[in-house]
Amino acid sequence: MKASAGGYARAESVGHALDLLAGSDGQGRVLAGGQSLIAAMNMRLSVGDLLVDISKISELSGVIVSGGTLRIGALTRHAQVGASQVVRTHAPLLTDAVSHIAHAAIRNRGTMGGALAHADPAAEFPACALALGATMHSEGPEGARAIPAEDFFEEVFTTALKEDEILTSMTLPVAEEGEVQILEEVARRSGDYALVGLCLVKRASGHRVSLFSVGPKPILATVAMAALDAGDLEAAVDAVSSEIDPPSDTQASAAYRRHLAGVLLRRAVARLKGDTA
Ligand SMILES: Cc1cc2nc3c(=O)[nH]c(=O)nc-3n(C[C@H](O)[C@H](O)[C@H](O)COP(=O)(O)OP(=O)(O)OC[C@H]3O[C@@H](n4cnc5c(N)ncnc54)[C@H](O)[C@@H]3O)c2cc1C
Incomplete structure (x- = not known):
C-alpha cells in the first residue's frame, strides 16, 4: 500500500514551519526523520495533506x-x-x-x-x-x-x-556526581521493540523508575520508587508489576509482561549494587 497523494513543503525556520502548519487547516503533519510517519502514511494509518519538512532547520x-x-x-x-x-x-x-x-x-x-x-x-x-x-x-x-x-x-x-x-x-x-542510570529491556530479537523495558535512576534525592511497553504510555512507578527508597526490593518488585497495565498480544501475555517488569527491576537493582553475576 502507498500513502495517499498530498502536499510537501520544506520549512526554512521554526517560524516558517509554524506558518505552514497554521495555513494547512489542521491537515499539516510535521516531518522529521520520517521513520515512523512515512510508514504510518504508507499503511494509511496517518494522513497528511501537507507534510511540513523540518529536517533542514x-x-x-x-x-x-x-x-x-x-x-x-x-x-x-x-x-x-x-x-x-x-x-x-x-x-x-x-x-x-x-x-x-x-x-x-x-x-x-x-x-x-x-x-x-x-x-x-x-x-x-x-x-x-x-x-x-x-x-x-x-x-x-x-x-x-x-x-x-x-x-x-x-x-x-x-x-x-x-x-x-x-x-x-x-x-x-545533568547527572549529579555518583548518579547511576540503568536501562534494562527484553526484546525477542536485537532491534525489535521491547516486550517490556525499565529505566532506573538513582540520585541523592532517591530512586526514579519508569517502564515502557507496559500500557498505553510510559509510566513512572511511584510506589516502587518509594519502596526502593525504603530499601525494600521485594515490595518494589510487587509494586512494579501491579502499577502497570500491560496488554496481552501476539508477542506476550499481560501476565508475562508483569513478570518481566519485576525481573527487569531485580536486574537493574543488581547492576546498581555492582552485582552483575
Ligand atoms: C523497523 C522500525 C523499528 C523501530 N524500532 C524502534 C525501537 O525499537 N525503539 C524506538 O524507540 N523506536 C523505534 N522505531 C521508531 C524510530 O525510532 C523513529 O525514528 C521515531 O519513532 C520517529 O522519529 P522520526 O524523526 O523518524 O519522526 P517522523 O517519522 O518524522 O515523525 C513521527 C511523528 O512525530 C511527529 N513529529 C516529528 N518531529 C516532530 C517535532 N519536532 N515536533 C512535533 N511533531 C513532530 C510527526 O508529525 C509524526 O507524527 C522503529 C522504527 C522502525 C521503522
Whole structure:
C-alpha cells in the first residue's frame, strides 16, 4: 500500500514551519526523520495533506550543556545522541537507550524529537525522559511552552503537543556526581521493540523508575520508587508489576509482561549494587 497523494513543503525556520502548519487547516503533519510517519502514511494509518519538512532547520539540532542543564535539539538524530560524549557524560541512560532502538539505518534518520512526539508506548526515549525528569519545549502560534515529561505523554501516540505546535528540544538536569542510570529491556530479537523495558535512576534525592511497553504510555512507578527508597526490593518488585497495565498480544501475555517488569527491576537493582553475576 502507498500513502495517499498530498502536499510537501520544506520549512526554512521554526517560524516558517509554524506558518505552514497554521495555513494547512489542521491537515499539516510535521516531518522529521520520517521513520515512523512515512510508514504510518504508507499503511494509511496517518494522513497528511501537507507534510511540513523540518529536517533542514539547523537550530533544532545539537546537544548543549549550560548551567547544570543538558539540552538536546528535537532534530538530533538517534545516532548523534548515541555518539555524543556530552550525552554519555551527563545522561548515560540516553546513550544506552540508543543501542536498543531499531537498527543503524533507522538510527541514522530517526530524531529524538520524532520519537518523543510519536509517543509509541514501546519506545525507549519517552520512558528515559520520565525517569530523568526531563522537560519538553515547544513553539506554537501562542508562543513557547515548557511541558514536564510527566504531563507530556497522554495516550498511545498522543502527547500534550497541539496540532499547530512543534517540539523544539528536551532539557534535563545533568547527572549529579555518583548518579547511576540503568536501562534494562527484553526484546525477542536485537532491534525489535521491547516486550517490556525499565529505566532506573538513582540520585541523592532517591530512586526514579519508569517502564515502557507496559500500557498505553510510559509510566513512572511511584510506589516502587518509594519502596526502593525504603530499601525494600521485594515490595518494589510487587509494586512494579501491579502499577502497570500491560496488554496481552501476539508477542506476550499481560501476565508475562508483569513478570518481566519485576525481573527487569531485580536486574537493574543488581547492576546498581555492582552485582552483575
Ligand atoms: C523497523 C522500525 C523499528 C523501530 N524500532 C524502534 C525501537 O525499537 N525503539 C524506538 O524507540 N523506536 C523505534 N522505531 C521508531 C524510530 O525510532 C523513529 O525514528 C521515531 O519513532 C520517529 O522519529 P522520526 O524523526 O523518524 O519522526 P517522523 O517519522 O518524522 O515523525 C513521527 C511523528 O512525530 C511527529 N513529529 C516529528 N518531529 C516532530 C517535532 N519536532 N515536533 C512535533 N511533531 C513532530 C510527526 O508529525 C509524526 O507524527 C522503529 C522504527 C522502525 C521503522
